[in-house]
Amino acid sequence: MHQRSETLRSRFQNIVGVTGSSGHGKTSLVAALRRYGTDLRVSGAGTDRVCGICYSYFRVNEREIGLADLPGRDPQSSVTMTGLAGADLALLTIAADEGVTGQTRSLISILDLLELPRMIVAISKSDLVSDGRLAELGREIRKELHGTAIAAGPIIATSAKTGEGLDRLTATICEFGIGDAVRDARLPFRLSIDRVFSLPGGETTVTGRVLAGELRKGDCVTLSPEGLEVGVLSIHRNGRKASSAQAGDRCGLVIAGTGVSTRTVRRGHAMMAAELHAPSRRFDMSFRPAKDADPVPCNGIPVKVHCQAGEVAGRLTRDQSTHAGAGFARLVLDTPIAAFAGDRILIRHLRDSRLLGAGRVLDIPSARRRQRPGERERRLFLLSGLDPVTALTAYLGDTGGWVDCHAWFRAHGWGRADAEQAVKRLNLTVLDTGRLQAVLHPNDWELLAGEILSKLDRVHVERQDLPGLGLEKLRRSISFRMPGPVFNAAIDRLERQGCARRHGSWLRRPWFRALLPAETCAILADIAPLMAGLDGRLPPRVRDLARMAGMPVDTLRRALRAAALRGDVDEIARDHFLLRATVLHLADIARALAAATPDGFTVRTFCDRTGTSRKVAIAVLEYLDAKEVTRRDGNLRRVSDR
Numbered sequence: 001m002h003q004r005s006e007t008l009r010s011r012f013q014n015i016v017g018v019t020g021s022s023g024h025g026k027t028s029l030v031a032a033l034r035r036y037g038t039d040l041r042v043s044g045a046g047t048d049r050v051c052g053i054c055y056s057y058f059r060v061n062e063r064e065i066g067l068a069d070l071p072g073r074d075p076q077s078s079v080t081m082t083g084l085a086g087a088d089l090a091l092l093t094i095a096a097d098e099g100v101t102g103q104t105r106s107l108i109s110i111l112d113l114l115e116l117p118r119m120i121v122a123i124s125k126s127d128l129v130s131d132g133r134l135a136e137l138g139r140e141i142r143k144e145l146h147g148t149a150i151a152a153g154p155i156i157a158t159s160a161k162t163g164e165g166l167d168r169l170t171a172t173i174c175e176f177g178i179g180d181a182v183r184d185a186r187l188p189f190r191l192s193i194d195r196v197f198s199l200p201g202g203e204t205t206v207t208g209r210v211l212a213g214e215l216r217k218g219d220c221v222t223l224s225p226e227g228l229e230v231g232v233l234s235i236h237r238n239g240r241k242a243s244s245a246q247a248g249d250r251c252g253l254v255i256a257g258t259g260v261s262t263r264t265v266r267r268g269h270a271m272m273a274a275e276l277h278a279p280s281r282r283f284d285m286s287f288r289p290a291k292d293a294d295p296v297p298c299n300g301i302p303v304k305v306h307c308q309a310g311e312v313a314g315r316l317t318r319d320q321s322t323h324a325g326a327g328f329a330r331l332v333l334d335t336p337i338a339a340f341a342g343d344r345i346l347i348r349h350l351r352d353s354r355l356l357g358a359g360r361v362l363d364i365p366s367a368r369r370r371q372r373p374g375e376r377e378r379r380l381f382l383l384s385g386l387d388p389v390t391a392l393t394a395y396l397g398d399t400g401g402w403v404d405c406h407a408w409f410r411a412h413g414w415g416r417a418d419a420e421q422a423v424k425r426l427n428l429t430v431l432d433t434g435r436l437q438a439v440l441h442p443n444d445w446e447l448l449a450g451e452i453l454s455k456l457d458r459v460h461v462e463r464q465d466l467p468g469l470g471l472e473k474l475r476r477s478i479s480f481r482m483p484g485p486v487f488n489a490a491i492d493r494l495e496r497q498g499c500a501r502r503h504g505s506w507l508r509r510p511w512f513r514a515l516l517p518a519e520t521c522a523i524l525a526d527i528a529p530l531m532a533g534l535d536g537r538l539p540p541r542v543r544d545l546a547r548m549a550g551m552p553v554d555t556l557r558r559a560l561r562a563a564a565l566r567g568d569v570d571e572i573a574r575d576h577f578l579l580r581a582t583v584l585h586l587a588d589i590a591r592a593l594a595a596a597t598p599d600g601f602t603v604r605t606f607c608d609r610t611g612t613s614r615k616v617a618i619a620v621l622e623y624l625d626a627k628e629v630t631r632r633d634g635n636l637r638r639v640s641d642r
């Protein structure tokens with residue numbers, strides 16, 4: 001799915017969200033723009049509709065422009081949010097005869113909060129008033145915009161009736177490049193769904209904007225948050241069949257898959273490359289309160305959340321502290337959504353829908369991982385100002401901790417391959433647990449390894465009777481906090497480097513042998529000839545061994561367990577001990593058999609080769625499986641891949 005295409009920039013669609021008070025001439029302006037000028041050509045069927053939003057497309061100066069004509073009735077509705085979430089720039093229409101209305105003010109506060117990178121104000125119906133009134137209205141609008149994020153937007157007087165200002169308006173729209181709603185075309189595919197319907201034949205069809213990557217007809221992608229696998233049967237772009245759609249395109253897709261229907265797929269859902277599918281209920285976001293809104297309390301308040309085309313309920317907890325002027329908040333939603341870092345989020349109060357504030361997703365925290373005080377703020381501060389690669393280096397450098405690299409980059413819409421490449425370029429140390437890849441700064445790895453090894457060295461000097469350090473106790477005592485699987489991966493790395501060796505639940509230096517009490521040594525010396533095996537056969541279980549040696553079973557078992565902790569013998573099955581040298585010899589035989597029979601060898605072959613009974617051979621092979629020397633595959637055994 002991760003495909004690179006160099007030919008995309010020039011054909012990116014610019015989507016313009018046309019909004020404004022009811023009756024302020026939006027639809028007329030859109031119609032005029034589509035007709036206006038010789039360079040303007042309507043392409044394809046021209047329009048599609050999403051819950052009252054009418055999209056129309058045209059091509060001008062080699063650029064494809066989509067106009068989203070938003071209904072003016074209720075500027076606070078989720079329809080307006082849907083239209084603006086998928087837009088690169090907003091076109092706010094204010095009728096010259098009516099001027100700024102209450103609805104216009106609501107829209108200005110929404111646009112201010114959404115921080116759409118670009119906005120144009122079109123004074124519509126300019127033919128209805130004098131030039132003097134137009135100039136005065138221009139000043140009034142500037143005053144209204146003062147202090148907002150969109151204060152610098154151009155104000156253009158237009159008339160759909162006379163065509164005044166339309167050339168300047170078209171040129172200004174074309175000047176503006178693609179907005180930040182759309183990411184890199186080279187990232188894995190992602191699309192936000194804003195409409196779902198079924199065709200007369202019953203096929204499920206969705207429309208939406210490709211936010212990143214590229215989709216081809218026949219591709220298989222994941223529907224998030226449901227996790228359904230869907231196949232793309234056909235792609236429509238601008239009302240025409242197409243073989244692919246790229247980042248920035250609005251398109252219609254006919255999809256199919258098990259469980260896929262107009263009941264399971266909904267507005268606000270997303271389609272994405274399978275590797276990106278990890279919906280979450282928890283998000284950390286930047287937060288800016290709405291102008292003139294009451295202060296948002298710091299305890300969780302019930303909110304309505306608009307993200308992309310979706311709307312969900314949840315709770316917002318604003319951070320008490322602000323870090324260098326940036327405010328943060330934690331969002332916990334009632335149902336998971338597939339949002340990514342950078343996605344705009346608009347927050348309203350759940351009860352009365354009053355606008356509370358907005359921001360962007362910065363991080364998708366793991367529910368399982370607890371962070372130290374201050375760690376989260378640092379992470380959010382870095383993520384709010386830097387790209388994910390730079391932020392990762394800075395974060396690891398600052399906190400001296402570790403990060404799940406796939407989750408970190410996936411939150412930004414990056415795939416596994418790109419994440420791994422970035423980690424390689426940064427030369428970070430990777431601890432791979434199979435489920436996650438923990439990355440840390442190489443200096444921190446040195447510190448961690450040093451701490452573990454010096455603890456081992458100390459215990460070997462102070463407690464020579466102990467087989468080393470208990471792994472769980474060690475994990476809890478080191479200053480570097482890690483969950484079990486990451487710690488295990490760290491120990492694996494130390495073992496691979498030959499600095500430490502595991503023994504059951506103990507860790508020791510490879511050269512260390514614990515001192516055994518004198519009486520244990522005496523018992524082991526007594527049974528040494530029996531342990532070496534009689535007539536080439538393996539030694540029996542503890543009970544028989546004790547009978548043969550004439551000693552109590554419990555005493556012998558205790559002595560053998562102590563020897564096992566030291567690594568002299570292995571307990572291959574309950575109460576069945578073999579010398580380590582014998583186990584190594586049997587492992588060599590298994591490897592040789594596997595090498596001679598590439599399809600795998602049977603228990604029978606192993607019995608014949610070692611002269612053991614079937615029961616003992618099975619116990620030995622199961623022990624070797626557990627130690628990952630061999631791998632069982634039905635009735636056959638091969639050499640383990642690990």
Ligand SMILES: Nc1nc2c(ncn2[C@@H]2O[C@H](COP(=O)(O)OP(=O)(O)OP(=O)(O)O)[C@@H](O)[C@H]2O)c(=O)[nH]1
Nearest residue numbers: 021022023024025026027028071072125159160161
């Ligand atoms: N004189 C004049 N009238 C206009 C102009 N543009 C729109 N109108 C009139 O204004 C009225 C409303 O125009 P629409 O384009 O439907 O307005 P709208 O903003 O789309 O309305 P809603 O979708 O209901 O919010 C219509 O009667 C238009 O004829 C213009 O440039 N000059």
Ligand SMILES: [Mg+2]
Nearest residue numbers: 026027069071
């Ligand atoms: Mg209209």
